[in-house]
Amino acid sequence: MPREVRERQMLDAAVVGFARHGYQAASMDDIAEEAGVSKPLVYLYLKSKEDLFTACLRRERAALVEAVRGGTQERDVTAEQQLWKGLCAFFAHTAARPDGWAVLHRAATQGEPFAREVAGMRAEITELVRLLLSRAATDAGCDSEFAEREVSGLAHAMVGAAESLAEWANAREGDAPSAKETAATLMNFCWTGLGRMTEGARWSPHR
CATH class of the missing domain: 1.10.10.60 (Homeodomain-like)
Structure with a gap:
């Protein structure tokens, strides 16, 4: 063989x-x-066992990043649509390969060098989301100060929420939502708020 x-x-x-x-x-x-x-x-x-685990992480990381990038590659669509398709690809991949996602999602708790592999994966996906959010903010007419100050944090928050939702969806077994349903949950949670932000609305604890 x-x-x-x-x-x-x-x-x-x-x-x-x-x-x-x-x-x-x-x-x-x-x-x-x-x-x-x-x-x-x-x-x-x-x-060794460490090398075997690292090889698993690298394979699953590469497959997940490739899936997300592939979902965002459609041209001549808005940043919002690219983000939607990227999220659908993310949740479809984590649902299709639940064991691979479980290994990736939990590896950060195993210490170095495994946490570094997961951090690298998260950084790749977060940067992709950041670029899409930045483009969406620019398309909506937001000033550069908004884009620079808040888009990076929003990207990290969205990726963290996506990871948590993937774990939640995979744990539901017979009642698992579809990839599009899970992606819609996240878009409803994040994008609606982002849309209001691009219009100048801000939440205040003194309301």
């Missing part, structure tokens, strides 16, 4: 094991059995 096929089998099995049991509790024996190979072969290919 070609090496890349064998490695893919090992990574597939490892993602299931790490999602089900967590990094510390996952068994290399169980992962090897799930992959249909011997444990020495897993170590031959991927050196």
Whole structure:
């Protein structure tokens, strides 16, 4: 069997094991059995449990970022529509690969170097969202001060909310919403407020 096929089998099995049991509790024996190979072969290919987990994170990170970028690539549409399509792609991907998302979402609690991999993924997606929000603010006629001061924070908030919603949606099992329904929930929560902000409205605790 070609090496890349064998490695893919090992990574597939490892993602299931790490999602089900967590990094510390996952068994290399169980992962090897799930992959249909011997444990020495897993170590031959991927050196250590840490290297195996890192390889899983990098594969799942690349797949998720690629899915989100692909969702936002449609030309000749508004930034709002690009963001909507990107969110739909994000939630479709996390729903289709729940084990991969579980591994990514929980890896930050495992310390370095795993947290660094997750932070890199989050930074890539947040920058993409920031660019779309900045473009939307500019299209709405907002001044540059608004864009510079608030768009970055809004992007971080939106990505954090998306991650939390993906975890919530995947946990609902038989009652899981569709990717579009989850994306609409986030757009209703975030975009309606953003629309009012671009019109000059601001919330105040002294109302």
